[in-house]
Amino acid sequence: MVQRAQAGTIGPRVDLGGRIAFVTGAASGIGRQTARDLAEAGAMVFAADKAGRGCLETCTSFPDRMSYLPCDVTKLSSVRTALDAVWQEHGALDILVNCAGVYSMQQLMDITEEEYDRVLAINLKGLLFVSQIAARYMLKAGRGGAIVNIASAAGRKPSVGSMVYSASKAGVISLTQGMAQELAAHEIRVNAIAPGAVETPMWDAVKSAYGDVETGNGPTIETALLGATPLGRLCRPQDCAHAILYLCTDQSAFVTGQTLNVDGGMYFN
Numbered sequence: 001m002v003q004r005a006q007a008g009t010i011g012p013r014v015d016l017g018g019r020i021a022f023v024t025g026a027a028s029g030i031g032r033q034t035a036r037d038l039a040e041a042g043a044m045v046f047a048a049d050k051a052g053r054g055c056l057e058t059c060t061s062f063p064d065r066m067s068y069l070p071c072d073v074t075k076l077s078s079v080r081t082a083l084d085a086v087w088q089e090h091g092a093l094d095i096l097v098n099c100a101g102v103y104s105m106q107q108l109m110d111i112t113e114e115e116y117d118r119v120l121a122i123n124l125k126g127l128l129f130v131s132q133i134a135a136r137y138m139l140k141a142g143r144g145g146a147i148v149n150i151a152s153a154a155g156r157k158p159s160v161g162s163m164v165y166s167a168s169k170a171g172v173i174s175l176t177q178g179m180a181q182e183l184a185a186h187e188i189r190v191n192a193i194a195p196g197a198v199e200t201p202m203w204d205a206v207k208s209a210y211g212d213v214e215t216g217n218g219p220t221i222e223t224a225l226l227g228a229t230p231l232g233r234l235c236r237p238q239d240c241a242h243a244i245l246y247l248c249t250d251q252s253a254f255v256t257g258q259t260l261n262v263d264g265g266m267y268f269n
Contacts, residue, residue: 014245016038016042016043016249019038019044019094020046020095021035021095021096021097021248022069023035023096024073024099024126025048025098026047026048027050027051027054027057027058029198030099030240030241031049031099032054032237033237034237034244034245035047035058036058036062037244038097038248039061039065040061040062042065043094044067044090046066046068046069046082049068050070050071052070055068069082073130074122074125074126076133080133083130092137092143093137093141093145094144096131096147097150097244098126098127098148098149100122100130101123102122103162103165104119104162104164106163106164107160107163119168120164120167120168120171123165123168123171123172124168127172128175131147131190135179135183144186144189145187145188145189146188146189147190148247148248149192150172150195151170151173151176151193152165152169152172152194153195153196153197153263153266155173156170156194156269169194173194189253189255190257191258192259193261194261194263195235195240196229196234196262196263197234198234198235198237199235199237200237222234228266229264229265230264233264239262
């Protein structure tokens with residue numbers, strides 16, 4: 001539902017009153033901003049993460065509309081317990097945002113089985129089974145729904161050292177398309193966003209992995225990315241959250257299976 005803006009404001013005001021939302025990776029970064037934006041729009045939001053302290057901090061913004069649920073997306077029992085709690089409390093689930101994710105920086109000859117398994121377990125396997133369990137509850141409620149996944153510009157094209165991470169995010173794009181096809185008949189829309197570098201703790205880890213220092217006459221990773229971004233700055237969590245909010249509302253009622261670039265013009269596909 002979208003209400004017209006009051007006098008003195010610009011554009012429509014999103015109203016998600018009565019909607020129930022579940023956000024993974026809500027302890028920081030994109031997940032935190034998204035959870036807060038959904039709550040500000042009126043949704044009842046369950047902020048899910050392994051990092052309890054961070055999630056509790058997320059929930060302080062709208063304590064009457066936000067609740068913390070412990071959830072490890074790599075463990076199906078944990079996911080089921082968390083989503084069962086949502087269903088037991090509200091008997092509905094309208095919105096799922098899969099923000100849980102990790103970054104990995106290893107070149108081909110250094111990739112270990114343990115790191116490969118860790119990245120794929122969180123970024124791809126976890127996303128799939130959270131979506132599967134959430135979709136079952138959406139089907140049970142019978143009122144449609146919206147699922148939004150976090151892919152990445154790295155899923156469009158890998159950079160040196162990000163091979164496993166990029167593969168996991170390319171997989172997210174593919175899963176998004178597949179889920180959208182299967183769930184469309186039930187009025188459950190599935191979309192994704194593909195951010196560029198986002199100013200979050202994960203980006204700090206990326207810069208650290210790359211060294212974030214000039215080697216010879218070469219630019220830092222941040223300088224190189226800014227040079228490849230027409231809008232000339234890094235992505236911010238609120239840029240992602242605004243795009244996610246759009247994909248969760250009736251404003252995008254005829255949009256499904258899409259991966260929206262939120263990268264300042266880095267990619268045009």
